[in-house]
Amino acid sequence: MPAALHLPSVPPLDEVRAHAYVVSLPLVTPFRGLAHREAMLLRGPAGWTEFSPFAEYEDAEASAWLAAAIDFGWQNAPTAHRTEIRVNATVPAVSAAAVPEVLARFDGCRTAKVKVAERGGTLADDIARVRAVRETMGALGRIRIDANGAWSLDEAEHAVHALAEFDLEYVEQPCARLDELRELRRRIRYMGVPIAADESVRKADDPLAVARADAADLLVIKAQPLGGVHRVLQLVAEAGLPVVVSSALDTSVGLAMGAALAGALPRLDYDCGLGTASLLGADVTVDPLRPEHGTVPVRRPEVDASALAEYAAPAERSRWWAERLARCHALLAASVG
Known part of the structure; x- marks a missing residue:
């Protein structure tokens, strides 16, 4: 999995999901057939990050999105040329x-x-x-x-x-x-x-x-x-x-x-x-x-924090995202390890 190879390491799953929240945000106008956008927010050492592949994506594709979330939440951002x-x-x-x-x-x-x-x-x-x-x-x-x-x-x-x-x-x-x-x-x-x-x-x-x-x-x-x-x-x-x-x-x-x-x-x-x-x-x-x-x-x-509570996804959707996170994390860890 090429995306994972750009991570120095993959933090343990327990660390990644220690501060994980799933939200369902309403859209002003339907987009891609969606009326709400679901996303999982994670908090790493570098700050808040996001794991939000669309629901229809298979784990192999979605794991690149997790690599991005870990990159942004667990690594320092590169030098900015503009503000x-x-x-x-x-x-x-x-x-x-x-x-x-x-x-x-x-x-x-x-x-x-x-x-x-x-x-x-x-x-x-x-x-x-x-x-x-x-x-x-x-x-x-x-x-x-x-x-x-x-x-x-x-x-x-x-x-x-x-x-x-x-x-x-x-x-x-x-x-x-x-x-x-x-x-x-x-x-x-x-x-x-x-x-x-x-x-x-x-x-x-x-x-x-x-x-x-x-x-x-x-x-x-x-x-x-x-x-x-x-x-x-x-x-x-x-x-x-x-x-x-x-x-x-x-x-x-x-x-x-x-x-x-x-x-x-x-x-x-x-x-x-x-x-x-x-x-x-x-x-x-x-x-x-x-x-x-x-x-x-x-x-x-x-x-x-109040937005996380107000727009929290239903329990069954949060479980779905937690299981998806675990599967994608396993794919990343295997590719790096």
């Missing part, structure tokens, strides 16, 4: 009419990432949503779209042409396969629309394959799925491509991990997807990492 990170707004697959309300939650953000190719939706829905974002943000706003690999090659080419009038900053993971990404990049190069890879990085056995295949112009990187801040910094150095640091609908604790990663990068050319606390109806801290004037700070928030 705040410019972030983008995130627009779920909502109706066009709902777009202004969503964007209003992202104070001062000059960039919006718009979800497209949602199951059950149509290209016409996507066009209407992106048009509403452009009308709300104005000509100077930056718009990027994210298809989560849902389009075929020909569907992606058609969609990019249909959405090009809105002046796209880039299109994120339009297709699932590397060969499709590479061919689409060739087909639309004349349009000047870059291709960003997300799932082709974080879900790949070899996260650098997409860079070697010349299949993307930039990479979307996430600290938790890729095994932690220190490991991702090494991957970025090896990839040699511009990057966007993003999140996975984390609590403010998980977002702090992403902010630590973004802060430590020598070069950061794009606004980052670390403003998603604005999609949460509640958080685990009284001082959440929500965008203010288009930025979030590089800091580790203090967890609020």
